[in-house]
Amino acid sequence: MRIENGTIVSHEPMGPDYRVLILKLPELAPLARPGQFVHLRIAQLHDAVLRRPFSIYKAEGSHLSILYKTVGRGTASMQDLRIDDPVNIVGPLGNGFPLDVPDTATPVLVAGGYGVAPLYFLAKRMKRRGVLFIGGAKAIDILLVDDFLELGWEVQVATDDGSLGVKGLVTAPLDAWLQTSLKGARPEFYACGPNGMLKAVGDRAIKGDWKAWLSLDRHMGCGVGACLACVQKVRLNGQETLARVCKDGPIFEARDVIWED
Amino acid sequence: MRIENGTIVSHEPMGPDYRVLILKLPELAPLARPGQFVHLRIAQLHDAVLRRPFSIYKAEGSHLSILYKTVGRGTASMQDLRIDDPVNIVGPLGNGFPLDVPDTATPVLVAGGYGVAPLYFLAKRMKRRGVLFIGGAKAIDILLVDDFLELGWEVQVATDDGSLGVKGLVTAPLDAWLQTSLKGARPEFYACGPNGMLKAVGDRAIKGDWKAWLSLDRHMGCGVGACLACVQKVRLNGQETLARVCKDGPIFEARDVIWED
Amino acid sequence: MKPTLDITLAGIRMKNPVMVASGTFGYGPEYAELVDLNKLGAIVVKGISLEPWGGNRTPRMVEVPGGLINAIGLQNPGVKGFTEKYMPFLRNHDIAVIVNIWGKTIEEYTEVAARFDQVEGVHGLEINISCPNVKAGGSSFGTNLDSTAKLVAAVRARTRLPIIPKLAPNVSDIGAFAKVCEDNGADALSLINSFPAMAIDIETRKPVLANVSGGLSGPAIHPIAVKLVFEAAKAVKIPLIALGGITSAKDAIEFMIAGASAVAVGTANFTEPLTSLEVIDGIASYLARHKMKSVQDLVRSIRL
Amino acid sequence: MKPTLDITLAGIRMKNPVMVASGTFGYGPEYAELVDLNKLGAIVVKGISLEPWGGNRTPRMVEVPGGLINAIGLQNPGVKGFTEKYMPFLRNHDIAVIVNIWGKTIEEYTEVAARFDQVEGVHGLEINISCPNVKAGGSSFGTNLDSTAKLVAAVRARTRLPIIPKLAPNVSDIGAFAKVCEDNGADALSLINSFPAMAIDIETRKPVLANVSGGLSGPAIHPIAVKLVFEAAKAVKIPLIALGGITSAKDAIEFMIAGASAVAVGTANFTEPLTSLEVIDGIASYLARHKMKSVQDLVRSIRL
Ligand SMILES: Cc1cc2nc3c(=O)[nH]c(=O)nc-3n(C[C@H](O)[C@H](O)[C@H](O)COP(=O)(O)OP(=O)(O)OC[C@H]3O[C@@H](n4cnc5c(N)ncnc54)[C@H](O)[C@@H]3O)c2cc1C
Ligand SMILES: Cc1cc2nc3c(=O)[nH]c(=O)nc-3n(C[C@H](O)[C@H](O)[C@H](O)COP(=O)(O)OP(=O)(O)OC[C@H]3O[C@@H](n4cnc5c(N)ncnc54)[C@H](O)[C@@H]3O)c2cc1C
Numbered sequence A, B: 001m002r003i004e005n006g007t008i009v010s011h012e013p014m015g016p017d018y019r020v021l022i023l024k025l026p027e028l029a030p031l032a033r034p035g036q037f038v039h040l041r042i043a044q045l046h047d048a049v050l051r052r053p054f055s056i057y058k059a060e061g062s063h064l065s066i067l068y069k070t071v072g073r074g075t076a077s078m079q080d081l082r083i084d085d086p087v088n089i090v091g092p093l094g095n096g097f098p099l100d101v102p103d104t105a106t107p108v109l110v111a112g113g114y115g116v117a118p119l120y121f122l123a124k125r126m127k128r129r130g131v132l133f134i135g136g137a138k139a140i141d142i143l144l145v146d147d148f149l150e151l152g153w154e155v156q157v158a159t160d161d162g163s164l165g166v167k168g169l170v171t172a173p174l175d176a177w178l179q180t181s182l183k184g185a186r187p188e189f190y191a192c193g194p195n196g197m198l199k200a201v202g203d204r205a206i207k208g209d210w211k212a213w214l215s216l217d218r219h220m221g222c223g224v225g226a227c228l229a230c231v232q233k234v235r236l237n238g239q240e241t242l243a244r245v246c247k248d249g250p251i252f253e254a255r256d257v258i259w260e261d
Numbered sequence C, D: 001m002k003p004t005l006d007i008t009l010a011g012i013r014m015k016n017p018v019m020v021a022s023g024t025f026g027y028g029p030e031y032a033e034l035v036d037l038n039k040l041g042a043i044v045v046k047g048i049s050l051e052p053w054g055g056n057r058t059p060r061m062v063e064v065p066g067g068l069i070n071a072i073g074l075q076n077p078g079v080k081g082f083t084e085k086y087m088p089f090l091r092n093h094d095i096a097v098i099v100n101i102w103g104k105t106i107e108e109y110t111e112v113a114a115r116f117d118q119v120e121g122v123h124g125l126e127i128n129i130s131c132p133n134v135k136a137g138g139s140s141f142g143t144n145l146d147s148t149a150k151l152v153a154a155v156r157a158r159t160r161l162p163i164i165p166k167l168a169p170n171v172s173d174i175g176a177f178a179k180v181c182e183d184n185g186a187d188a189l190s191l192i193n194s195f196p197a198m199a200i201d202i203e204t205r206k207p208v209l210a211n212v213s214g215g216l217s218g219p220a221i222h223p224i225a226v227k228l229v230f231e232a233a234k235a236v237k238i239p240l241i242a243l244g245g246i247t248s249a250k251d252a253i254e255f256m257i258a259g260a261s262a263v264a265v266g267t268a269n270f271t272e273p274l275t276s277l278e279v280i281d282g283i284a285s286y287l288a289r290h291k292m293k294s295v296q297d298l299v300r301s302i303r304l
């Protein structure tokens, strides 16, 4: 964990709703592992007291990238960031995904919207290839498909409105695949997206006696485990307890998560 | 008085500490009179609830200009304004200078720092020419000298450190001029600058039985006479009362002002 | 169908529930070139006392992050001065006029109230029992239950106009103050006034304001005000007028959901004189979007 | 000559008067990779109760303009859990350790205090009599003079450690609360805790926080906190620790001029983890610039 003043190397749109921000962070970037996130201070938002968490999308040499969607006033004002602007970053934060997929397992990534960002970083660092299921509201929410194909991954797409891939939830193609294509292989899941999706993936993993690594999204205060804003009820060694998503997560194995809503 | 969304036409430095902001304000600009001011909203300063007042420096057609010095967080963040950025303006505000100099009088302008801005606007709109006394801390605080010369005005300069003109307060050359160059003419003063300077000019005017129009600088809330933040003790028809600098001023005749500090 | 915005609050009819707050909108004419008064629900004029009052020395205002501290000190032209100078103008507009009143003693309050009873065009009286800027005056009333009760009852006895005590925010149990006002004849309540606050110039080590301290207003206090309105709404049945840091329709709607029947825009008038009009439009489109027939459906509509 | 920053507050020696506030800096290890604890005056750890406590449901925090509202609900591992898990780490650092304690009854408070008497490395106890987030707990104590008196006296009787009641901000007369703490054996005072506040999601019409309301902290409350510190300083002689919205040395210096002997950085740790270190440096250079020999020259140095 470091605190570093980065500078913006590039800031480009990815379709109409998303942007990729590449930062020069020579100290911090080399420490990054897939599934970890950074906490970004939006300095021009004078009246904001909280940083904003973003998954690490790429970390190469001294460059670190995030892929973000504009959803509120913080991300809206991030759009004004220009090349060479300074950006203060705390990170890398959180535990990250386990990288050692068992030899016998097929990695299955399940992404919703910008959830694909950390999964792409994971896919790049993983020794094995597998299949990505990606879902979103519309075609414009389906990102990085070509990049995954280039890495040699299979990609299956679902959109709510059917504008790309199958129409419906991402669990539809996933279930179909699990029924038809497993052929004795054991899937190991890695998922990042909305809670409903995470829970659905977790349920399937538990039922099939497979592992599922879920990246949880919680509103955060400190990002380092100090404030207890981001807690999630989990089971640890058989005991119910409150885990800090920022520090003990954001990645949890499906069996450990106790969903309450 | 109007409220209008202007756009920035030009934003250029004038020496190291000052800048000129030219705004396109087709409704508002034609209403402007010398000595009036505008109230500018600095939208990017999210946590600021007050506008900032600036004298009108120029108003030509649909363009209105201000000349400002960076002194605090508002003016500092104004520096980031770029061409075509929108800026919300309330104005023109205040009473403005009287424009009808008596035929027998010589207009004498006395400026401190950015106080020269409204006096330049005044000089351009005045039928008669006269003399400008301008003072400041250093040479870089002495602005618009060539512009006044071009209008056919005489200019006398004083700086605290002697880096331009005579060393000392602007009252030094003023007093010398009053003693040697009046030759029976009656001066009529128009002054804008720090309180000490305004008081000094007013004292001389009262002593010589001349008029002095002083532009007062007060911290403001509303700018339109509603909040009573900006009051100044004045004498009105022989009665002491509190005038609102924003609405009843900012221009007061020296005899009306009751200095308290 | 367009949702209806008009309300009747404490017997006062208003086109919509959006008012402008005492001390931030003068007596009417000041903003009239920018804001069409006929569009507002009501104007609450700057606090009026029996005799003209000069207020505090300057500096009277300082900006702080998310707000400002003011110590105007209730400067005003007195009942007579106000009535002669501003009531003709206000009567010429189609707007509810609420006069904010204050005094240094209970007798002064009641006398002011009685006088306004005779003034045509005044629709209600907001009783400032809580101004943090006058040492002799309001503050002690508004933070003590007994004197609040006495003051409200005394004013009640001297006027037939609707009376609207304006509560102090710096109390531990706002519900108790709301209740004591209701029990003593208040027709509605305004909450809240600005918070006692202070800024120091660290270079001179002097208070920035001549009055040493003043009242904090603006967005900074909004979340505290929402909580106070929510608590007061639980304690009383009379309608509440909520204010404190409203800058948008969202802030106003939050107040109404929490329990307010109307809202007032204060400091935001300085930032953006058109705020009150934007709040009116914003409430209307919110109601339409949420398929609510009337703005009254919003009041106390919080889902717990 | 370099100005001296070290102070002794309520018998606790500190390298400088800058602490980190309870609940915003965890128990020490959380920020230790970013902030060298050995440079801080003191750490006040997150509130500890007798037994482990789970706190409120999520969402527990919401950002508002100039601040945040939190309703963590005092989640903590209890005296034993804290002592075993975190005290070895803290003892390994050269920093004053102040433990913030709370209870649901006076007995719980006193029992916690008594237990910490036995724990090596604890330098003082901050008594949270004012947390706005636990219904059963602190709030009722901190806004009532009698229960404040009883609580402070009871804790006093059970510990030899310096005790530092942390006052509630939502009272009308902070001086009275300060005085009653002093009279009942407090060694110093912390002020202030966060303000009861609330945010409502206007789309769902539900409170944003699961706990309905929470406590407002951050720059928004700073000018109110300065005024409270100024008032408390007039009422008591014991030293004050000031907090509320500090983001810079300027904010901290304002507090000290107003009457504080030390300050604590809270919410700003989230915004900018290095704030406390910047405040230390900023105070040092202010003192040098103003030719003050010691940071104690700043305390209560207001010029009226
Ligand atoms: C571990 C983690 C990784 C994330 N990775 C990404 C990513 O790679 N790309 C991306 O676009 N977004 C990501 N998010 C979500 C991102 O943090 C939010 O979209 C962002 O904080 C919204 O800020 P805002 O000011 O625009 O929204 P506002 O709604 O104005 O924010 C208000 C507050 O709510 C918080 N908030 C709002 N939405 C979320 C959310 N979904 N999750 C957490 N906090 C939220 C904000 O941080 C802020 O404190 C991630 C969140 C977490 C917890
Ligand atoms: C009628 C009038 C005309 C003015 N004309 C000009 C001009 O032409 N050019 C120019 O550079 N400046 C002018 N000023 C001063 C200008 O308003 C301030 O420099 C500016 O408000 C400082 O804002 P800030 O945020 O940078 O400073 P900060 O000190 O951060 O501001 C804090 C608060 O104090 C107020 N304030 C600070 N200094 C002054 C000041 N000198 N006068 C009034 N309010 C102040 C700000 O408006 C703000 O509310 C004028 C002021 C008045 C009253």
Ligand SMILES: Cc1cc2nc3c(=O)[nH]c(=O)nc-3n(C[C@H](O)[C@H](O)[C@H](O)COP(=O)(O)O)c2cc1C
Residues within 6 Å of the ligand: B221, B227, C021, C022, C023, C024, C046, C047, C070, C072, C074, C100, C128, C131, C166, C192, C193, C194, C216, C217, C218, C219, C221, C243, C244, C245, C246, C264, C265, C266, C267, C268
């Ligand atoms: C400059 C100023 C003057 C005020 N004068 C009065 C007053 O005379 N009487 C009164 O009851 N409230 C007065 N107030 C308080 C406001 O009416 C309002 O209660 C407070 O500002 C909170 O609302 P806001 O945050 O929207 O400004 C004044 C506020 C300001 C900023």
Ligand SMILES: Cc1cc2nc3c(=O)[nH]c(=O)nc-3n(C[C@H](O)[C@H](O)[C@H](O)COP(=O)(O)O)c2cc1C
Residues within 6 Å of the ligand: A221, A227, D021, D022, D023, D024, D046, D047, D070, D072, D074, D100, D128, D131, D166, D192, D193, D194, D216, D217, D218, D219, D221, D243, D244, D245, D246, D264, D265, D266, D267, D268
């Ligand atoms: C997330 C969070 C948790 C807090 N927890 C505690 C606590 O356990 N005990 C306590 O006395 N104060 C607690 N506080 C209050 C702070 O210590 C401090 O009094 C308050 O936040 C005001 O300071 P600030 O504006 O600098 O944050 C907490 C504050 C926050 C933001």
Ligand code: FES
Residues within 6 Å of the ligand: A219, A220, A221, A222, A223, A224, A225, A226, A227, A228, A229, A230, A231, A244, A245, A246, A247
């Ligand atoms: S965000 Fe503070 S503990 Fe997780």
Ligand code: FES
Residues within 6 Å of the ligand: B219, B220, B221, B222, B223, B224, B225, B226, B227, B228, B229, B230, B231, B244, B245, B246, B247
């Ligand atoms: S600034 Fe409001 S009356 Fe002058």
